[in-house]
Amino acid sequence: MAFDARDGADKLVIALPKGRILDEAMPLVRATGLEPEPAFDDPKSRQLRFATNHPGVDIIRVRSFDVATFVAFGAAHLGIAGNDVIMEFNYPELQAPLDLGIGACRLAVAESVALHAQDDPVRWSHIRVATKYPEITRAHFAARGVQAECIKLNGAMELAPALGLCRRIVDLVSTGSTLRANGLVEVETIAHVTSRLVVNRTAMKVRSREMALWIDRFREVCHARAA
Numbered sequence: 001m002a003f004d005a006r007d008g009a010d011k012l013v014i015a016l017p018k019g020r021i022l023d024e025a026m027p028l029v030r031a032t033g034l035e036p037e038p039a040f041d042d043p044k045s046r047q048l049r050f051a052t053n054h055p056g057v058d059i060i061r062v063r064s065f066d067v068a069t070f071v072a073f074g075a076a077h078l079g080i081a082g083n084d085v086i087m088e089f090n091y092p093e094l095q096a097p098l099d100l101g102i103g104a105c106r107l108a109v110a111e112s113v114a115l116h117a118q119d120d121p122v123r124w125s126h127i128r129v130a131t132k133y134p135e136i137t138r139a140h141f142a143a144r145g146v147q148a149e150c151i152k153l154n155g156a157m158e159l160a161p162a163l164g165l166c167r168r169i170v171d172l173v174s175t176g177s178t179l180r181a182n183g184l185v186e187v188e189t190i191a192h193v194t195s196r197l198v199v200n201r202t203a204m205k206v207r208s209r210e211m212a213l214w215i216d217r218f219r220e221v222c223h224a225r226a227a
């Protein structure tokens with residue numbers, strides 16, 4: 001059923017990230033009892049908002065960084081986002097009450113194998129870094145008196161050192177195979193990352209009963225999986 005803009009004004013909206021997290025998130029979402037309409041699983045569908053088996057709840061599918069923005073501004077009430085995204089925006093209206101234990105990776109500084117052989121991070125005073133995470137990067141280095149000049153990229157950061165854009169990158173690392181395949185090594189970890197259930201602070205007050213119900217359902221699902 002295609003979305004009709006006249007519908008849904010009072011619906012609870014849950015924002016899910018498309019991309020790699022969705023595959024891990026959907027079993028959790030479904031275990032809460034929420035089932036999106038069939039178009040959600042149709043790769044040919046251009047629909048972005050989906051009705052569910054709960055008449056009062058819709059799901060939207062957006063880019064992972066945009067989950068935080070939709071929820072922070074109250075356009076969606078709940079969502080799933082990595083704490084990399086949550087930390088980068090640091091929206092005051094966004095709360096993250098539950099670690100879902102999915103999307104585990106780390107945010108790390110990396111540089112070329114050759115540079116690493118003669119580098120000493122203690123001596124850094126100014127560094128240039130390619131990253132999707134300029135706010136986290138600047139704050140991380142500022143805390144120890146290092147000025148980080150950030151070049152914002154949206155992907156394929158690992159290419160930047162070999163092409164002379166910068167000597168270091170800050171990016172997500174999981175298995176380390178992307179770093180290895182591009183001649184880079186991890187120098188230090190900035191943060192451990194997992195995906196969280198995120199909620200809008202105002203919605204927590206004005207729709208407290210519904211919000212509590214869905215947070216509890218996600219919490220129960222996570223506890224059952226951990227047991």
Ligand SMILES: Nc1ncnc2c1ncn2[C@@H]1O[C@H](COP(=O)(O)OP(=O)(O)OP(=O)(O)O)[C@@H](O)[C@H]1O
Pocket residue numbers: 017018019020021062063064065081082083084085103104105154155172173174175193194195
């Ligand atoms: N290698 C990884 N292993 C585990 N989790 C990851 C990994 N890379 C990213 N993530 C998690 O998944 C989230 C989305 O990452 P993904 O790579 O799908 O985003 P993207 O494709 O860059 O997003 P978009 O195209 O929406 O900008 C990240 O914010 C992070 O929390």
Ligand SMILES: O=P(O)(O)OC[C@H]1O[C@H](OP(=O)(O)OP(=O)(O)O)[C@H](O)[C@@H]1O
Pocket residue numbers: 020154155156157171172173174175176177178179
């Ligand atoms: O340590 P690994 O297991 O190799 O994972 C790390 C890679 O995963 C993420 O990229 P993704 O594959 O999501 O592609 P992207 O560059 O489009 O974000 C991240 O940006 C790294 O490039």
